[in-house]
Amino acid sequence: MAADRAEAPPQGAPKKLAKELRLLDVYALATGATLSAGLFLLPGIAAAQAGVAIPLCYLIAAVPLFPAVMCKVELATAMPKAGGTYYFLDRSLGPLAGTVGGVGTWLALILKTAFALVGLGAYVALYFQPTPAVMKSIAVGFALLFGVLNILGAKKTATFQKVLVGVLLAILAGFAVFGVAKVDLGAFAGFFDAGSDALIATAGTVYISYVGVTKVISVAEEIKDPEKTLPRGVFLSMLTAVFVYLLATIVMVGVVPMTQLAGTTTPMAAAAEVIGGQAFKGVLTVAAVLAFFSVANAGILSASRYPMAMASDSLLPEGLSRLSGRGTPARSVVLCVTIIVLIVTLLDPLKIAKLASAFQLFIFALQCLAVIVMRESGLKSYDPGFRAPLYPWLPLFGLLAPFFLIAAMGLLPVLFSLGLVAGGVAWYWTYAKGRVERRGALFHVFARLGEQRHDDLDAELRGILKEKGLRDEDPFDQVVFNSAVLDVRGAVTFDDLVGRAASALHARTGKPAEVFLDGFTEGTQTGATPVAKSVALPHMRLEGLGMPCMVLARCGVGVEVPLTGIAGAEDASERVHSVFFLVSPAEDPSQHLRMLAQLASRIDEDDFLDEWLAARNEVQLREVFLRNERYLSIRVTPGSPGAELGGRKIRELDLPAGCLVAAVRRAGRTLVPSGETEIHLGDRLLVIGEPGPIQELFKRYGSGSPS
Numbered sequence: 001m002a003a004d005r006a007e008a009p010p011q012g013a014p015k016k017l018a019k020e021l022r023l024l025d026v027y028a029l030a031t032g033a034t035l036s037a038g039l040f041l042l043p044g045i046a047a048a049q050a051g052v053a054i055p056l057c058y059l060i061a062a063v064p065l066f067p068a069v070m071c072k073v074e075l076a077t078a079m080p081k082a083g084g085t086y087y088f089l090d091r092s093l094g095p096l097a098g099t100v101g102g103v104g105t106w107l108a109l110i111l112k113t114a115f116a117l118v119g120l121g122a123y124v125a126l127y128f129q130p131t132p133a134v135m136k137s138i139a140v141g142f143a144l145l146f147g148v149l150n151i152l153g154a155k156k157t158a159t160f161q162k163v164l165v166g167v168l169l170a171i172l173a174g175f176a177v178f179g180v181a182k183v184d185l186g187a188f189a190g191f192f193d194a195g196s197d198a199l200i201a202t203a204g205t206v207y208i209s210y211v212g213v214t215k216v217i218s219v220a221e222e223i224k225d226p227e228k229t230l231p232r233g234v235f236l237s238m239l240t241a242v243f244v245y246l247l248a249t250i251v252m253v254g255v256v257p258m259t260q261l262a263g264t265t266t267p268m269a270a271a272a273e274v275i276g277g278q279a280f281k282g283v284l285t286v287a288a289v290l291a292f293f294s295v296a297n298a299g300i301l302s303a304s305r306y307p308m309a310m311a312s313d314s315l316l317p318e319g320l321s322r323l324s325g326r327g328t329p330a331r332s333v334v335l336c337v338t339i340i341v342l343i344v345t346l347l348d349p350l351k352i353a354k355l356a357s358a359f360q361l362f363i364f365a366l367q368c369l370a371v372i373v374m375r376e377s378g379l380k381s382y383d384p385g386f387r388a389p390l391y392p393w394l395p396l397f398g399l400l401a402p403f404f405l406i407a408a409m410g411l412l413p414v415l416f417s418l419g420l421v422a423g424g425v426a427w428y429w430t431y432a433k434g435r436v437e438r439r440g441a442l443f444h445v446f447a448r449l450g451e452q453r454h455d456d457l458d459a460e461l462r463g464i465l466k467e468k469g470l471r472d473e474d475p476f477d478q479v480v481f482n483s484a485v486l487d488v489r490g491a492v493t494f495d496d497l498v499g500r501a502a503s504a505l506h507a508r509t510g511k512p513a514e515v516f517l518d519g520f521t522e523g524t525q526t527g528a529t530p531v532a533k534s535v536a537l538p539h540m541r542l543e544g545l546g547m548p549c550m551v552l553a554r555c556g557v558g559v560e561v562p563l564t565g566i567a568g569a570e571d572a573s574e575r576v577h578s579v580f581f582l583v584s585p586a587e588d589p590s591q592h593l594r595m596l597a598q599l600a601s602r603i604d605e606d607d608f609l610d611e612w613l614a615a616r617n618e619v620q621l622r623e624v625f626l627r628n629e630r631y632l633s634i635r636v637t638p639g640s641p642g643a644e645l646g647g648r649k650i651r652e653l654d655l656p657a658g659c660l661v662a663a664v665r666r667a668g669r670t671l672v673p674s675g676e677t678e679i680h681l682g683d684r685l686l687v688i689g690e691p692g693p694i695q696e697l698f699k700r701y702g703s704g705s706p707s
Contacts, residue, residue: 017082018153018327021223025158026233028165029216029301032294034241035168036116038209040288043252044264050194050202052187052258055249060203062242064405065210067398068364069238070388071371073231076217078374078384079464080226082329083309084218084302085363090313091457092370092377095436099315100424101363106306107420108356109215110336112208113299114343116292117142124289127282139344146297147337150304151330157301164294169240171287175268176247179275183254197408204405208357209245211364212295213238215302227385227468251275300336307332314435315428355416358409361402362417368398380589381461385471466597474591476598477688479548480625481662484508485618486553494524494561494579498538501551501581508549509583511542520581524562530596535578535603536561539596541586548595551581552621554612578612599625619665619686629691634701636683641701643681651675656696659689 021029038058046054075088085105090098117139124135149157192199213234220226252261252271264270272284308329311320324330372395374382388394406414470476484504488497502516519540523529530537558575580599584592602608602625615621623633636642645653650661650673664671665684671677679685687697 017219017222017323017329018155019222019224020153020155021158021219021229023229023233024162025155026216026223026229027237028162029158029219029298030213030234030237031240032161032165032168032291033212033215033298033302034210034237035165035172035244036212036291036295037112037119038206039245039248040268040291041119041265042206042209043249043267044261046202046206046249047253047258047267048262049205050198051190051262052253053191053194053199054202054206054253055246056191057199057202058206058209058245058249059242060199061207061405062210062245064207064361064364064398064401065213065238067368067388067394067401069214069234071368071395071398072214072217072364073234073386074371074384074388075367075374076220076230077227077386078382079461080220080223080230080468081309081464082218082221082305084214084220084305085367086306086309088370089363089366091460092373093366095313095315095432096425096428097366098313099310099428099432100421101366102306102310102315103424103427104359104417104420105363106303107423108359109299109303109306110339111343111356112212113143113296113303113336114139114340116295116299117340118344119292124285127285136345140341142293142296143300143337143340143344146293146300147333149297150300150333151324151326151328153326153328157297161294161297164290164297168287168290168294171283171290172244172248175272175275175284175287176244176251178280179251179255179271180247182275183251185254187254187258200405201408201410204357204361204409207405208360210238210241211360212298213241215298218302218305221305227471231386300333300340303336304329304332307335315432355413356420358406358413359417359420361406362421365399365402368395371395372399379458379461381458381465381593383461383465383468383590383593385468462593462597465593466601468594468597469601470594470598474594474598475547476595477626477630478662479550479595480552480622481686481688482508483550483552483622485621486551487556487618487621488553488559489556491557492555492559494559495521497553497555497559497579498524498581501538501553501579504551505549505581505583509545511545515542516540516581516583519583527563529561530600531561531563531574531576533603534558534576534609535580536574536576537580537582537596537599537603539582539584539592541584541589541592543586545583545585548582548584548592550583552618552625553579553581554615554621555579577609617665617668617670619663619670619684622663623686626688630688630694632687632689632694632697632701634685634687634697636679636681636685638681642685645679645685645701646681646683648679649675650677650679655687656689656693658693659687659697662686662688 043054046057050057072088075092076084079087079091081087083102086098086102089101118135149160216234217230220230223229248268252267255274256267256270260270261267266288268284268288269281273281276283307316307320310316311318311332320329320332320335322329322331371388372392375391406417484501484507486497486500486504498517498520499513501520502513505511505516506513519542520538523538523540529539555577558577559579560573561576561579563572563574582592582595582599584595608624611624612621615624623631634642634645636645653661655661661673663686664673664677664679665686666680666682687694689697
C-alpha cells in the first residue's frame with residue numbers, strides 16, 4: 001500500500017484557515033442562509049401557481065433535498081476543505097466538472113446574495129417609498145459591511161449570524177404560535193385543484209428555498225471536528241427549515257384570502273397583519289430584514305471560499321488563494337463583494353436569481369453522482385465520518401430526481417443553467433486546462449477496468465486524513481501503551497531491526513514472525529514505507545488481527561533504510577534514528593490510515609525528534625506519542641498529592657470511569673500492572689482515559705498533566 005513521505009510546507013506557503021466554528025455557528029450559518037426569500041417572498045408567487053396547496057409544494061421540494069444533503073455531508077466529512085461543491089466535483093469527476101460546478105455555484109451564490117440585499121426592499125417599501133437609487137445604495141452599503149465582517153474572520157461572521165438567526169427564529173416562533181390559532185381550515189378546500197403538473201412545477205420553483213442549508217459546507221475546513229459538528233449542524237438546520245416552511249405556509253394559506261396571497265411580494269407581512277394588526281406586521285418586517293441580512297452575510301462567507309479553493313488548484317489566478325494576516329481569504333471576499341455591488345447597481349438580481357434553481361438542482365445531482373464515484377473508486381483513503389444511508393439507492397434517487405423538477409420548470413431556467421455550464425467549460429478550456437494535471441476519482445473507477453487513474457488523489461486524501469485526526473473509537477493510545485519498545489544503542493542493520501520487530505509482534509499476536517518479516521520487507525522494497533525527518537514508518541495490514549499493534553524502535557547511532565522502489569531513489573538509502581512498525585487488521589483499512597496519519601502528525605512537529613532522542617526510558621518513549629488530553633503521569637512521591645496512593649493496590653484506586661493504569665515505572669523498570677499490583681512510594685503511574693476523566697485526575701493529583 002503506497003504512503004506519502006512527510007514533507008515540510010514550502011517557504012512562504014499561505015497559512016491555513018483557522019478551525020474556529022462550532023455546532024451553533026454551523027447551525028446559524030446554515031439556517032440563516034435558508035430562511036429568506038423562500039419564506040418572505042416566494043409563497044406569494046407559489047400561491048399564484050399552486051393555490052392553497054403551497055405547503056405540499058414546499059414538502060415535495062424537500063424530497064430531492066434529502067438525498068442531496070446526505071450525499072453532500074458524506075463528501076464534506078471525507079473532504080472537509082474550503083470550496084465545498086467545487087472541491088467535491090473536482091476530486092471525484094475531475095477538474096472540468098470541478099470548474100463547471102465551482103464557477104456556476106459561485107455565481108449562483110453571488111446572485112442569491114445580491115437578490116437578498118435587493119429583496120428586502122419589498123418589505124422596507126411597506127413603510128416608506130425609497131427611490132431605486134436609495135435602495136441600491138442601501139444594498140451596496142450592507143454588502144460592504146458584510147464584506148468587512150468576513151475579512152475580519154469567520155468567527156466574527158458566525159457570531160453576528162447567531163444574533164440574526166436567534167432573533168429571527170424567536171419572531172417566527174411567535175408567528176407560528178399566534179397564527180395557528182387563527183387558521184381557517186375551510187381555506188384549504190380544493191387542495192388539489194391546481195393539478196399535479198402545477199404542483200411539481202411550483203415545487204421546482206420553491207426548491208431554491210432550501211439550498212442555503214448546504215452553503216455552510218463550503219467553510220468545512222474552518223469547522224472544529226467536522227466529522228461530528230457538520231452533520232449535526234446541517235441536519236438540524238434542514239429539519240428546522242422544512243418545519244418552518246411547512247408551518248408558515250399553512251398559517252399564510254389559513255389566514256390570508258387566496259386572492260390577496262397569490263402574487264404578493266410580502267406574504268409574511270400580509271399574514272402578520274391579519275394575525276396581530278399593524279404592530280405585528282412591523283415585527284415581521286423586522287424579521288424579513290434580518291433574514292435577508294443573514295442570507296447576505298452567510299452568502300458572502302460561503303461564496304468567498306470558492307475562488308480561494310479554485311485558485312489554490314490553479315483554476316483561477318493564484319493571488320485569490322492567499323490569506324490575509326487574519327487568516328481570511330480577503331482578496332476573494334473583495335472580489336465577491338465587488339461583483340455583488342456591480343449586479344446590484346447594474347442588473348436586476350430579483351429576476352436573474354430565480355433562474356438559478358435549475359442549476360442548483362443539476363449540481364445537487366452531480367454531487368450524488370460524486371458519492372457513487374468515490375465509493376466505487378476503491379480509494380481506501382476516502383474515509384467519511386458520515387455515510388449516506390441506503391447506498392446506492394439513495395444517491396441514485398438523488399441523481400435522477402432533480403431532473404424531473406428541472407423539466408417542469410420551463411425553458412428559461414434550463415437555458416440559464418446551460419449558460420452557466422457553458423461558461424464553466426469555456427473557462428476551463430481557455431484558462432485552466434494547461435495549468436492542471438489532476439484527474440478525479442472517476443479514473444480510479446476506470447482503473448478497475450484497466451484504464452488510467454491518478455494516484456496523487458489518494459495522496460491528497462491521506463493528507464486530509466492527517467488533518468482530520470483520529471476518531472473517538474480509534475484505539476491509538478492503547479496501541480501506544482501496549483507497543484513493544486526496541487531501544488537499540490549500537491549499530492544495527494535494517495533487516496536485523498525488522499527481524500526483532502517481527503519477533504516482538506509474534507510474541508504479542510501469536511502470528512508467525514515470518515508474516516511480519518515478509519510484510520515489512522515487501523513494503524519497503526516497493527516504496528510503501530514513508531521515510532522523513534529521521535523516521536521510517538513500515539506498515540502493513542493483516543487478516544484476522546484483533547486490534548492494531550506497534551513496535552517503537554529507537555536507534556541511537558541510526559540505521560540505513562533502503563529506498564528501493566521510490567521513484568528516482570533506486571539503490572539509495574537514508575539514515576534514520578526512529579523506526580515505527582505498525583500492523584492493523586485488514587478489515588479496517590480506514591482506521592489503519594488514520595493511525596498512520598496520527599503518527600505522521602506527531603513526527604511532523606518540531607519538538608518530536610528532540611523529545612524522542614531525550615527520552616530516558618520506554619515509558620517516556622511512549623509518552624512522546626500520547627495525546628496530552630488522554631494520559632496522565634502521576635508521581636507517587638512523599639509530600640505530593642499522589643503520595644496517598646502508596647501502599648494501595650491498583651484495584652483499590654478510586655479512578656473515574658474510563659481511566660486505566662496502563663504502566664508503573666519503578667526503580668528503572670516498567671511494570672504492566674494487574675489489579676493486585678501494589679503501589680510503592682517512588683513509583684510513577686501512567687494513566688490513560690477519556691479527556692474528561694483524565695482532567696479530573698489531574699485536578700486531584702497534578703504531575704505530568706494534559707495540556
